[in-house]
Amino acid sequence: MIHPALFYSFSALTLLGALGAVAARHPMRAVLSLTVSLFGLSGLFVGLGAHFVAVIQILLYAGAILILFLFVVMLVESPETERMNIRNIWVKLLGIGFGAVLLRILWRVIGAGGEPPIAPHAVEGTVEAVGRELLTTYALPFEAASILLLVGIVGAIVLAKRKVT
């Protein structure tokens, strides 16, 4: 299992990064902060033996998605104009309050669940193992995912394109 020191440091990286991403004033900073968080997550993945996923995470998330974010941030370039109004404050306060309650519930459930025994024969998520599974057992979702991506692409094009004359 993952070493406690590694766990705590990667967890801290992940959580702080996420917190930073959520709290950052400027979207640009948020995106960068999220990158940090995702790196931390990858670290956790590696620690859990999910090597392939960790790599993909860096490549796909940090490499592609966050770049996309950055493009858009720069494209729209709108500084956050968050005017304060009463409803907003209420929403925020209630959000934080209920978030805390929810967290508490999750916490208890997770704690109450005890520690299920970590499988002795921990499977290593190597590229080969994951790849074989993907193309055999999970061939159908894999194909479906390709269509999903097609939807994403078509969707983005359809939405972003200017009016057809």
Next chain:
Amino acid sequence: MMLGPVSWILLAPLIGAALLVCVPSEQVRWVRRIAATATGIPLLLALSLIFRYDPVAAGYQWVDRIPWIPSFGIDYHVGVDGISVVLVLLHAFCAFTGVLVSYRISQRVKEYAIFYLLLIGGGFGVFTSMDLFFFYLFYEMAVIPMFPLIGIWGSKKDRDYATMKLTLYLTAGAVMALIGLLTLYTLSPVKTFDLIALREAFLRQPLPPATQWFLFPFLLFGFGVIAPMWPFHSWSPLGHAAAPSAVSMLHAGVLMKLGSYAILRIALPLMPAGAVDWLPWVAGLACMNILYGGFVAMAQKDAKFVIGYSSSSHMGYVLLGIACLSAIGLNGAVLLMFAHGIMTALAFAAVGHVYDQTHTRILSDWGGLIRQVPFIGVAFAAAALASAGLPGFANFAAELLVFFGAWESYRWAAVAAVFGIVTTAFYMLRAVRTGFYGPLNPKWTGLKDATPFEKIPYLILITVLLVVGCWPQSLLTLIQSGTGPILEIIQQASVGVLP
């Protein structure tokens, strides 16, 4: 599969409606002819059934049964017993005369006829269904067409409110009853909606009294809304007032009877112990109906409201008769359903005739009309006197039976009921006097009396009232063959409940 006459009674209006969909709306004559045929055939069939029904054999006759949804125990199962054969006849009379009265409608005739025929079909369905599912289905089918019928062809002033209230109120009652019906179905040892099978199952293995006590009000008040039981009656006078004449005729003549019919047909035999527990309360409510309706009718200025409240008052007698749980009371109640249906159809037809020309229903605006429209005046006076319980009209015989029945079962209620005929006389004669007697209002010198063709429905209705009034036993024998078994069940149950 060959269908019997009962199915054809039920199908004729529906087929008529389907045919009308295909007729171009400009062909008003054909529309009317089809409507008249589609209601005339049931009338002839119903008359033949009345003569051919065998009261000695009793039970359901001319039964048609087609398995419909076997997995839920739902069958298309129709037939008539002594009660329903009489009410089918009532409905057929009202429907047919209603079509004749509707010849005055000139606007959007085709749509009117379609909705009207659907309503008719629903009514026949309720009276002939032996399956609770179809019973409910037809029940709603009889209620919903009222919405457009009143909403489009009603009198402008209050039709929007009236029709919405009516539809919602009746539907609310219906769904309440539906819950009761479904609970009965789930509680029954046989999973079927067949009334006969349920009845027998509950006879062999009755529901616990507490369950019956809990369930009975669902059916009682659910169907009681349309009966209309006090204090759920307020949809009805307004509905009458806003509706076009033929619809008022059907509404008061037939639709209101669906409720008491349903209580009699479903609630009593399936939950006899519940009935024994609850019916004294019904007797109380029925008295409220009678007296309250009567007094409110006294304060009305609008002719249709007078008749409307009078209807709710008179339906109190029907409820009281049912509440008696005795042969006299039940038979009286069914006979009164018939008599009141015919009488109120007559009254609404007459008022409608005047309203269509004067465009006011305020009695004091009429004045002395009998001089100008003697035939209509006489028809209205006949209806008023019949309503006031004048012997010779069927209403008297029926109300008399209710009095006798109530006197046996609830003496205080009988006193109230008898007092009810005093109030009836009060407002009915007032209506006649204000609207038809006295000097003729010079505004109405142009009013036209009924043409010979238009007289036909009135003559039919008056004749029926008189024939049944002089010879009530003609129908009572049939009715008795239908109420007898119900009463037996009740008696068995009360033996079971009471030490």
Next chain:
Amino acid sequence: MVTPALLLFAPLAACAAIVGITRRSRPLSAGLAIGGMAVSLLCTVRLFLEFLNGHAHELQYSIPWITLPGLTLEFGFLINEAALLMSGVVTGVGLLIFIYSVGYMAEEEHRSRYFAYLSGFAFSMLGIVLANNLVTLFIFWELVGACSYLLIGYWYQKPSAAAAGKKAFLVNRIADFGFLLGILLLWSYSAGHGEAGTVNLLALQERLAHWAAAGQLDPTILGWIGVLLFCGVVGKSAQFPLHVWLPDAMEGPTPVSALIHAATMVAAGVYLLARIFFIVSAVPSTMELIAAIGGFTAIFAASLALVEPDIKRILAFSTLSQLGYMVMAMGLGAPVAAMFHLTTHAFFKALLFLGAGSVIHAVHGNDIWKMGGLLKKMPLTGWTFAVGTLALCGIFPFSGFFSKDEILLAAMEHNRFLWVIGTITAGMTAFYMGRLFFVAFLRPAASDSAQHAHESPAVMTGPLVVLALLSAAAGFFGIPAFLQGAHHAEHHGINWGVAGLSTAVAFAGLGLAGLIYLKGWRPAAGLLKKLESPGRWLSRKFFVDEIYGWINWNLQQGLARFLALFERWVIIGFMVNGTAKLTQLAGRAVRRLQTGQLQSYALSILVGLTLILLWGWRP
């Protein structure tokens, strides 16, 4: 079976034929009606002869009308002496009045309708007479009420006529409320001791006799039954306090007043008492009540007649008063006397009304002060009227003398106080009749129309003459003896003391009237002054109508209006529309949740989830 059926249904057939066929032909309609009545009369005579020959004593025919488990109602006849007598009165007097009507209604437009109503009435009245059970009787009881309603309101365009018809029907309805309850109570009472309830008169009589013999009668219930049934009598025979409809009923055509509101229908109450005498007589207190009401009505109505100017209303009050006599007689346990008086009264009161009709026909007005001198102008009418007056006043040897004497005799025997009342009433009767006759017929003509009055046609005077003969001679027909067949108990000879006193009082009344209205004698001014305020009470009929109007307006109409308001605001406004409003409000509230703001929607998901976890699961 055939004869009584024909007797009953001949007028109905005439009525139906008039409505269905001869509506447009006035002479044919009249002919049909008279023919129907004549057939009935012939049938009555035939039955009468059978009775006289002793072929029959009591005849009963019936067919089932309604047969249900627990209730059997039949439609049938019970013919006995009283029924035959009554039937004879109805058909005989009726036939005369029908004939008279041909003349009286000659100018009327819708005469066919009139004759249809009259025939219908005759049918209904005969139904009462012949009915063998109380339900059948009640049916016809209601039908005569309806015919009376239609005939009073015959001139429906006159608001007063329309109102009077309605009033008559309603007052009777109130009375019938009690009557019907009485029938119901009697029915359920008769069901005791293992027998099914019945409303058949003979069966009841037998049963009660049997129970009485066994000492099983319950006087309380029986008393109630008697009182409730008597309610019907009070209504139909216009006894105090339900007398108010009869004076107003004079709005109808005069022959109608004669037939219905003098000779037959109003007497039906007395006849009913005769039929159910075995029930009411079982409880003494009931009898006392009946006698008291009758006696009070007699003097009360007579006092009202003293100051009334309308000729028909005077006669109407007189009818009330005489009906009071009859009811009192019943209460005193003298049914024969009552029925006797009923018969003679039918003759002379019909005569008086027809005479009055003849006068009204001639002078076109009802006010006696606008008449005068008519005896010369209309001798036949005048002399027959005089006969009627004398009969009514109870002057020997006119019929009224005999019958009234029987009643006073019964009172003398049973209740001295009522005897005094009866005797005073006799005096008052003589006074107001004298006043009427002297003012209308003997004083000089007081108006142009009276000046130019002409005798009525023969078709009207003919019946007058026949009736005058009957009024004069009916006392010698041996009616009580005939009735005795039914009631074997009583017969007394003429008690000359009682008869003499009442005759003397009658003469005194006539004399006083003559003094005042013919000779112009004015008692001292002081006395007149003192009489003024009771006079006002009298002319306003003791404000009974006003009291009823107040009750009607404040209690009944007030309740109606209150309930209408309750309906409008509480039931509809609060309960129904309130529910609808509440639903709509709820709809608006739900809609308000939809702020349109994305974040609050997101928050709702969080909150929703949290609450589901918290309350739905409680981890």
Next chain:
Amino acid sequence: MEIGLNHLLGVSALLLIIGLMGVICRRNIIMILLGLEIMLAAGNLAFVAFARANGNLAGQIMVFFVMIVAAAEVTVGLAIAVVLARKIRSVNADEMRQLKW
């Protein structure tokens, strides 16, 4: 001290809540989308942790699919953001309140 499953799940729970807070509290559409990404990442972490605990690969493969889904979702979301920015010159979610009640 041994790191157990519950530690990992704890982190994922925190991550989930942080993401949710981002969605709820921020009004810049891009920030909201970032929050959504964090929520998905929380799910990923949980899956991987469970995969480890259960000793099968399905959890890891799920992460792969989630990333594809996230990519498609973000693409569409960002496309909408871009068009919106073009139309109403703002990516503030508060500006969009035409549809309500």
Next chain:
Amino acid sequence: MNPGFVIPTGWSALLPELALTGLIGLILIGDVLLKEEAGKILSGIAVAGLAAVGFLVAAQWDQPARTVLAGMFRMDMLAVFFKGIFTIAALTTVLIARQTPALIRRGLGEFYLLILTATLGMFLTASAGNLLMLFVALEMITISFYVMVSYHQEERSLEAGLKYLVLGSIASGLFLYGLAFLFGTTGTADLTEMAAVIQGGLTESPMLVLGLFLVLSSILFKSACVPFQLWAPDVYQGAPTPAVAFLSVGSKAAGFVVALRLLIELLLPLGGVWIPVVVFLSGATILAGNLGAIPQSNIKRLFGYSTIGHGGYLLIGIAAGSFLGTQAILFYLAAYAFTNLAAFLVITAFSKTTGSDEIRDYAGLSRRSPFLAAMFFLALLSLAGVPPLAGFFGKFLLILSAVDAGHGVLAGIGAIAVVISLYYYLMIVKTMYADEPADPSPVPVPTTLRIMLWICAAGMLGLGLIQKPLVNWAAAAAQTLF
């Protein structure tokens, strides 16, 4: 060891899906190649293709259930039943889209593509045998819908799209998180195996219950149920009509197939935990939807609320947790498909001519187009649950299932809500029939819509009067779960 790539057997079970994928390709290529007249040809292709797919689906009826592709794909009656509904909905949506001018301007090809991808997603959802498959398939639906909803590119449409996207993604995130717990506690992602584990007695695990509630929440979101219903009215109002039609029928049905698969098939042993919650939420949903619809003036928004109500009714069947409840849901969904599609066909035809979705503009429709008005009348009555229309029997079965399961109060709420819904539906009827039209010009109905409307009317009346076939089909489909 498997040497690399293995073609799994049993692809024949996927014939409809394969055909659909082929159709997607065809449309994609067609859209690129055909520029002029693309709409008509593509719609022809799409309709024909969907009809073919429908035949393939129908051909699978009564075939023995199979699980193929390593447990990813389950071909059983329930799936086939739902696929039938999806196909009908997709087909109608294609036709509706062709009559929506705003869409035609934006290009129909891509829209068809999205309809088809969403349909494919629905098909896979119905057949998913594995959590992974289920997740991907569901996302396929939702992401297609995100695009469809914002397709108009006008402000409201974008707003609707954004709202749907953000909220839907939250739900997806929760769903994913919940799936993780289901996966973690059962130790497998295969639904059949999971069911076996849970039936083996895992009910006590709090983590499983947490997973259950998270999954339940996102199912509730998908079917627009309280407390996750807020998106529906906004999205319905802002989105293009065909998207709404498809959303209301297809997406809702997809939500319920997931509910049936997860809650009934998988988690029924935990019924004691979730059934009370669903009972409560079902009642709340019915009330919220029907009450909120009362004050609405925009027809599409009204349908947004009314669809919430219908979701609540469908939840009754879930709450019943019984065979009867499942059967009722299936019947209701089929009936609802015909009914709601008929309504949206009318809305499309009406707004094509008048360009309005406001209820007050429907005044006098019975004179402008008696046919449309009559069809709308039928559809509204069926929605309200009035016999003898299909919607009635659906509600009848649902309420029966509630009564049968002992949820009397829920049945009562369902019954009362019929009355409430009747109110606002009848208000529309009143507007159409009794009010005077501001503009009396006739409203033409395109032939395709007319044909579809006749079909829907036949469906509403046919299912309402002759219920037996569908009841039996639903029973056969429900049988797979029990």
